[in-house]
Amino acid sequence: MKIDFVLNEEKVSVEVEHSNRLLDVLRDDLHQISVKEGCGEGECGSCSVLMNGKLVNSCLIAIASVDGCHILTLEGYRKTKRFEAIRKGFEVSGSVQCGFCTPGFVLAAEALLSENPDPSALEVMKGIEGNLCRCTGYQMIVAGILEAKEIGKGLW
Amino acid sequence: MSKISESIKRYDFEDKIQGKAIYTPDFHPEGMIFAKTFRSKVSRAKILSLQLPPLPKGYFIVDHHDIPAKNIVPVVFEDQPVFAVDEVNYIGEPILLVVGPEKRVILEIMNNISIEYQIIQPILSIEEAETCSAPFIFNNKPYFVDYEYHKGNFDDSVRRAKRVISDEFKTGYQEQAYLETQSMVATYDGHTVCVQGSMQCPYYIVEALKVALGWNESRIRVIQMPTGGAFGGKEEFPSIPGVHAALAAIKSKRPVKLVYDRQEDIQCSSKRHPSIISIKSYLDENDEIIARDIDVKLDGGAYAGLSSVVLQRSIFAAAGCYNIENLFVRGTAYATNNVVSGAFRGFGGPQAFYAIEMHMENIAKQLKKDPIELRRKYFVKQGDTSSTQGTFHDPIVLDLIANEVIAMSDFKSKRLRFESEKLKGIGCSIFYHGCGFTGAGEAELIKPSVRIKKEKSEIEIFISSTEIGQGVLTTMRKIVSSTLEIPIDHVHHNYPDSRDCPDSGPTVASRTVLIVGRLLQDCAIEMKKRWNEESFEIIQSYVYPSHLRWDNQIFKGNAYPDYSWGANVVEVEINADTYEIDVKGIWAVYDIGIPIDDKIVKGQIEGGIVQGLGYAMMEVLESKKGKLSQDTFTTYIIPSSLDIPPIYSKLVKNPSTIGPFGARGLGEIPLVGVAPALACAVQQAIGTNITKIPITPEDIMKGVQL
């Protein structure tokens, strides 16, 4: 079937089977390599994308339900000013190790900050609950998001 | 603070934060097709027959017939086949690959393979292996290896003893749970096969390809791709998917991608060894510990893998940080029809330190002594001999480490207070991690070498050490540029490619900074002397330090080239309704020498502690009839951001005498001591001894009711 949606602010149209996962379409057909598969069952958040501004696990989204939606991946988000703030926050806080979880955490941070531009550490912890990281132990990611919120004051 | 410790921006940061880093699953060479592994569904059987469906055009089966040389995965022993031939020994053992352009068709083919087994009685636990009446799995004995070593005069001390305190502990499996599953891409150009993938040890894969293909090294190339976590799980295991992908590429003459799905990865890749450890301490009339008897049993799974070396580390570590003059230590790595156990951060250490630290706690309890002060009495010091009778040549600052952790955590007053406050507890652990390969392994087995090249003002590092998130692409540049006293941006370093990187050894055993970093420093010192020359290169190989010695037959001498040390305190409160453990704080103090980069070090510490926390109280992983019951991230629970207590860590300054800039190994030690400190805390909180990890609410419920 043909699905039309907006990916990173550009219209795309893909010919796919309706049972395909958004994750596969993004990775295989649209070359969005920042979207990672960590578990394939909605547990790790490595495949996070923003769907109409909401954080979703793209491994759980059937492509049919994406018709007409806005999808944002890190490939699009990384061109924004907000991303710059998160990038700087993550850099100074040592939030990245193996990096496999990182795109997911960047988008989780965006989702969190756009909902709540001034979260406490606890709120950040809650906000990233759906994203697993096996390398950092999370504190340095939380610090990165708190740092980003300062750097990017006024952007969210 | 040393200049070198000041953090800089990681060299792998930009690619990763922008999502541009190409991990193996993201890599699509022109013409690439896919492979999937068809695996045993039974834990032990003869394969009577195997029927394949007709294959559509462009699809291939790859099995043991396609191996030109030896059907062996070389690790320590040569018992494990690349593909099963006529028998299988664990659930998930690879039998063949289905290879072709479409994943959907591959799955269809897999579903239509029929296989007839004749079941053999499996051996499914350490206990079953010990008393096994079924046919043996390995060489007519129930185990892969059994070891023992002695110190002092054990028998005499036992006779002299007035009191014996004994304990037995069990530890469970742990899954590395790197976020990127095992992934390989192989290409073949008619002459050379190239394997690119997620790995810790490129030269282990080179060796595995040499053995399976029988080819000369010039026809084999292995390149590490950005790797989404490893933790030991990408040490020896990737040789299997690496060789599989290569065989498929050679047969199909197309690039082949082999990426495991999560469930497959958990079921089939190596795990931390489950253990049963018993310790008996013999005390004299003054309640002095005069001798110790230690017995370590590991479940090695179906093939020997690294079990022998894990067991060695385990039996050396089981003596703890204590100078007990008389020791009798045994260890056995049993062969069972479970998934193959293997490398995991700590490598036998976490099991051993859990046991010895709980045992020290229990002795303190019985003698009504302060748990840290009892430990302190026996701390090893510079000039003492280790459990294997090697002299500790360097200063050991355990006293300082203990003092710091007590002060930071307010251990003593909390410990006292919680005696009368229900369901609250605080516990401690003291531990070390030997850095580098066991004994003289660095010189005799690994023989690492490194290469650096100068081209005008640009320097390039060539080593086989991999970037697995621990920061090697940054720390090695720092070591070289600081030695040369040049701006770091003139130093270049890439992911390893066996074509131009010599074998610097595997990226394991907390050895990279200590051993490889030191070799690079030596090269750079030499290079600095010749700085006026425009272009040249220096290759440096490891030389065993002359003040160390090791006899691998009787395990006597310096078990490791260097040691890192640490102490943890964990405070808990048990939820009275759910029996869940609420961790209030973790305090950690380490001597890792001089940190090469403060931020990277902090990241290793916090990540390791959280993995240790998972090991201690969350990550339940059980084999039921040879099948792991928790094989998804829904059932195998690793810590999420909501499980993280406040973590306070601190380093004491005690430079290594052999590491570059005084640095020692760091990667593993943060995981090692968490479980015992946490279990000691739970023990105080509920007043009943904890004898196993992970500690579940069910365990606590049983304990509390008593």
Ligand code: FES
């Ligand atoms: S891959 Fe989608 S949540 Fe893990």
Ligand code: FES
């Ligand atoms: S940085 Fe490796 S999983 Fe998060």
